Amino acid sequence: MASFVGHFITGTAIYLYSDNALSKSRTWMFWLIFxxxxxxxxxxxxxxxGIKSDIRMTHSFIFSSILPVxxxxxxxxxxxxxxxxxxxxxxFGSAYSHLLLDVLTGVSVLPLLWPFTxxxxxxxxxxxxxxxRLALTNWYLxxxxxxxxxxxxxxxxxxxxGAVRNQLLLSVLHILIFILFLVWGIMLEx
Numbered sequence: 001m002a003s004f005v006g007h008f009i010t011g012t013a014i015y016l017y018s019d020n021a022l023s024k025s026r027t028w029m030f031w032l033i034f035x036x037x038x039x040x041x042x043x044x045x046x047x048x049x050g051i052k053s054d055i056r057m058t059h060s061f062i063f064s065s066i067l068p069v070x071x072x073x074x075x076x077x078x079x080x081x082x083x084x085x086x087x088x089x090x091x092f093g094s095a096y097s098h099l100l101l102d103v104l105t106g107v108s109v110l111p112l113l114w115p116f117t118x119x120x121x122x123x124x125x126x127x128x129x130x131x132x133r134l135a136l137t138n139w140y141l142x143x144x145x146x147x148x149x150x151x152x153x154x155x156x157x158x159x160x161x162g163a164v165r166n167q168l169l170l171s172v173l174h175i176l177i178f179i180l181f182l183v184w185g186i187m188l189e190x
Contacts, residue, residue, distance in 0.1 A: 001108050002101035003131035004037060006148045010097045011036030013156040014090050028087070032094040035067045039098045060114040064099055068092040104128045106190055126190050127151070127182065147188070150181025 011033035042058040045051040057063055068091035075081050075088065102110060106126025111118060128151060129144035154174040161170075 001040070001131050002098075002105055002128055003145055003148055004040070005145060006101055006128065006131075006152055007036045007040070007098055008033055009149075009152060009156065010101060011094050013160065014094045014097065016160055018086060018090060031071070032090055035071075035091060035094040036097050038067055038095065039064055039102075055111045055114060055118060055120075056108075057111060057114050059099060059102060059110045060112055061096070061099070062115065064095045065092070068095045101128060105130045125186065126188065127185055129185050129188050144188075147181050147185045150177060151185055154178040154181075 012029065014036070015029040015032045039058045042056055068088070071091045072088045075083050099110065099112060102108060103112075103121065103123055104127045106123040106128075107130040109120035109122040112121045113119060129147045132138055132141045132144050134141065154177045158171070158174045158178075161167075
């Protein structure tokens with residue numbers, strides 16, 4: 001699974017990529033971040049109640065669609081909001097980004113099509129490192145976080161800066177950092 005930080009910055013990047021991100025409310029930004037993290041709610045059930053399922057249903061397209069669907073309905077019906085299809089795209093993009101990042105780790109199997117099938121999906125290789133065991137003394141957690149940030153941040157900043165127009169050196173730097181961390185991430189033992 002990708003880290004909380006990876007999901008957080010992905011939700012933030014989706015917010016910032018909007019044409020009018022700065023004029024939007026911070027509430028919208030936090031809502032997108034929440035939707036990007038939400039499928040990991042199953043960890044809350046494990047930690048708080050000891051409830052663990054063989055199938056991580058929260059990591060399916062159906063479950064990940066719940067908040068974006070309710071968000072779309074709210075945006076359409078609320079007199080407080082002006083309906084904007086770009087916000088709907090952001091909502092679904094943020095929610096589905098969680099599944100994409102988790103699949104890219106190539107570690108955990110995900111029930112993407114649950115409840116239609118219990119088939120589990122996993123890439124035969126990994127690009128992003130797994131978050132690993134959450135413990136302050138787990139040095140792999142920190143190493144993997146650095147690798148994850150080294151892969152994701154250059155991509156997001158490159159996109160957000162519009163491929164760094166007229167800044168060839170900065171563009172090349174983004175690409176080199178990305179490639180370095182990508183190779184490191186791919187070479188990790190799974």
